[in-house]
Amino acid sequence: MRLYPAAPVIGRRAVADAVVDGHTIPAGADVVVAPWVTHRHPRYWEDPDRFDPERFAPGAEKDRPRYAWFPFGGGPRACIGQHFSMLESVLALAMVLGAYELEAVDRRVPVDAGITLRPKGPARCRLRPAGRG
Numbered sequence: 001m002r003l004y005p006a007a008p009v010i011g012r013r014a015v016a017d018a019v020v021d022g023h024t025i026p027a028g029a030d031v032v033v034a035p036w037v038t039h040r041h042p043r044y045w046e047d048p049d050r051f052d053p054e055r056f057a058p059g060a061e062k063d064r065p066r067y068a069w070f071p072f073g074g075g076p077r078a079c080i081g082q083h084f085s086m087l088e089s090v091l092a093l094a095m096v097l098g099a100y101e102l103e104a105v106d107r108r109v110p111v112d113a114g115i116t117l118r119p120k121g122p123a124r125c126r127l128r129p130a131g132r133g
Ligand code: HEM
Pocket: 005, 006, 007, 010, 011, 071, 072, 073, 074, 076, 077, 078, 079, 080, 081, 082, 084, 085
């Protein structure tokens, strides 16, 4: 959800002229904010390309700005399914990892960034029944 956010960009259309951080945004302009970019920004993430779930350990997030990580958007239009999907994905992962050990076959998986992010082709991995080495 950080390195491969399912919604890599979030779009808005400006309804009025605005100035954001010194940049003028005219009414009618399309604006994108990109979790893909912010989630890999070295200002907020040390060694940004490294997968490290400990970044989300209890207490770790207090050292980052609120919107350094925003895979579900934010504010009044934030995703209503965010808590459900985090629960569902952890449960699904726990069930798969309880049954199998997974080893990636493809070290690099090109992505296809449409409305949602997905692998461009198969993301192959080798499965072994859990606990059998
Ligand atoms: C990993 C899973 C998911 C991701 C990454 C995700 C991400 C997002 C994002 C980025 C937005 C747009 C926020 C914006 O425009 O500011 C959004 C909106 C929305 N999501 Fe999700 N979503 C996920 C799962 C779900 C699920 C499971 C549901 C329903 C059960 C759901 C329902 C919605 C709805 C209804 C909106 C529109 C909210 C509004 O405009 O008021 N999403 N989601």
